Amino acid sequence: MNRIQRRWGIAIAGSIVVVGGFFWIARVRTHDQNLAPRVVPLASELEGIKGAYLYFGVPGADSLVAEYRDVVVKDRPADQVRAIYRELLAGPSKGHVALFPDGTELLEAYWTDKGTLYLDWNKALTQGFRGGTAREHALIASIVRTAGENLPGVDRVMILVEGEPAETIGGHFDVLSPLSVRDWP
């Protein structure tokens, strides 16, 4: 075996060792993943992940756009509602327009068997609102459409502010009675 052949032999053997090492690492990694999956382990069997479509504003347009988001939810309907709206309040992630006034919080959610969802917000929703009909329309549509899209069985949404029905959010649209999902496309 001359010198060149010996060097080739060393290079090929080295490559085999390196490639084999990578396959071994990959196998171990897959095995590890089987043991510790990337699916988020949840605290209890009553928790799950709901794929929710959340509606935000579009810059320079009167329309809304849906963003898909994985939301950790509990099994109870009211908890699901709170989790979904918490995500909506957190705002958009893709350059869309956040519609809620700063400081807005969802205090409570009630869901009647007649298909009306009651959402009780803090006063920041009305007191912090600054905008015209376009923004107010988009905000109401975002609230109503997010419910209609993600909560089967919800036909109407009633907006409350600190437990009381609100006449309007920004002075333009009437929200004193329940808002039909059909009317806010």
Next chain:
Amino acid sequence: MKRAVPLALALLAAAIPAAFAVQGAAPIDVIYPDPQPVERIRPILLENTRYVSTNDLARIFRATKYWRPELRKLSLRVGDHNVRFTVDAPIVVVDETAHNLVQSPRLVQGAVYVPEAVLDGLIDWGVVANATWDEPSRTVRFRSPVHTVRQAQLWVRGRVTEVSATLLKTLSPRLIYATPGEVRLLFEGGTLDSARVFSGGAVANGTIQETADGVEIRLVLAPGAQGYSLSVSSNRLRLAVTDDPNLVQQGIFSKLEPIAIGGPDGKLRTIVIDPGHGGKDLGAVLPGGGAEKEATLEFARILRAELQDRLGVRVILTRDNDQDVSVQRRSEIANESNADLFVSVHFDAEGSIRWGGVRVYALSASPAPDASDRLPLALGGEGGAEMHPWESAQTQATGTSMAIGQAITDALAKNYPQTSITFRTGRLSVLEPVAGAAVLLECAPAPRNPEAMSLQGYTIHDIARIVAQSIQELARGGHA
């Protein structure tokens, strides 16, 4: 040795992706009803079986995922159904019934994958009712909702032009208004197979489209239109217009009448203009930092002067300085003044009018969800007084208000064809209690010159002049 090192590195580069790759299978197209775009999901190939990710299934079918790592079980909650998979067990439990799978679910790179045949199963097992799975074309297709108004067409027969459509269920059309310039019809709560634009005969420009209120037919009539007829029989709508006065005289067609915005004698006496916001309520922040409440008051004063000059009528402002006025009080002022017309003025600079434009609103023709509980109360028998619930007083004037709103919109659009000028309806607080005709204007100032309130080359004086001119024409018996 010098050549051996690059060779080793090349082998290494090829080995790294190969070690991590998961072999892909032919993609699946998910076709939703319009307007959602087609989505493509990519299954993977494991031991010659195609697998789809449960993450994709959850997203497509709006399911909630529940994962129990200690049992390696994944549940999908789809509506009222519960579908439970166990990793490496060839069985799925749907609600309380177990079904065999061709292969076991697998955990791959942190996600649970199930055999592609589960797509078929979800439909067969009754979990998904609104979609079909076609394996040859590799397509999941969601069914379109069943439309209640379909196949709208326009026919021209001599001097009669007819729009017909098939109605899937018994829907009662509501004639919003029928003037010599325009006919507007609404199917409350209806859905439409596809929007159409048509023209011909006595119809200069017609549209049928879905709005927030339902399916709306709007026919802009050619000059000389005389009458209209509306009938629904055997699930067929027939809306016809004619320019033949004989058909009107014979009573076959109803006469197209101009909108009357005055009192019973047709005279316009009082107009109430409502400058939006005021006092502590600043309204929207306009470009340049101005407050909406200031712009609305300035515009209202200009419009008042225009209307007084043109029509010589009494014009009342709901506020003539910077003061708080509740939404309810604004409507009260209109009703106490017995206003023939109420115009609420607002400014905005967002959405489609971000760069200038005007939105004109009238109250939605579709009543609020609980409005049926608040029907008018008749006093004194036939011909007696009729009391309307405060919050739904506007419903008696909706048709007139919509015709006025459309006329103002058309006049503005005609003068400024390059600008965003739209007519809309909605549940607007300030319009609902107004007993007479009522509209709301939302103007947008151009962002570069907010001080002068110039609107993309025009001023609020121009806007006020066009609005006043439209009202003047309507008062003279001009048509929308």
